Amino acid sequence: EVQLVQSGAEVKKPGESLRISCKGSGYSFSSYWISWVRQMPGKGLEWMGRIDPSNSYTNYSPSFQGHVTISADKSISTAYVQWSSLKASDTAMYYCARLRLTAADMDVWGTGTTVSVSS
Amino acid sequence: NFMLTQPHSVSESPGKTVTISCTRSSDSIASNYVQWYQQRPGSAPTIVIYEDDQRPSGVPDRFSGSIDSSSNSASLTISALKTEDEADYYCQSYDSSDLKVVFGGGTKLTVL
8 A cells, every 4th residue: 555654743842943754655665756735724735845755856835945855765765844943833734745747746645744833 | 837726615515516616827727737636624635636637546436627728727526415525625736837836725615
């Protein structure tokens, strides 16, 4: 079964750093891009960026460029998104998803990671 | 750059048919494939339509997708509505000019 399993919920303070993860299984992890998607409380889906795990090439939405870093370790089939200095406005659910380049569709989604940032 | 615009909400009765629109702001809707995702409360999104009108295995044939060049929009149609179809639905496409994924704002479907 193709799965993306994400790391657990996080509670952080403003200014702290954080890295959350997304582990793929049941398929060749390097053969598909991984996208990250933010969903703020009660709001819609926002695309953050994507990574090609085979070579770690990334591209970001302008809204997230410079504020998050997306990375991957293909040896352990895991992608990451990290923040160096969290803000309260980073409070959201974060999803990873497998991205198929032919149509740029996301056919498998992760379980989601809730990030809460509060002083 | 372009935007995808969806109605905030739609409602319909069980057994009826509902259509959700997704209008592209610039360039042709046919320039890039459109996908549709269903998100039930408290759950991750799941894909229900890809490549404009293709249904993944396991998605009921009550779900169908189409594009209309005259209105520059895509549509998701759900027939024989069930209460379990109550969810948020998002359209999504791709901006080839800057390699960016674009989501619509989402439509809340109420089945009452």
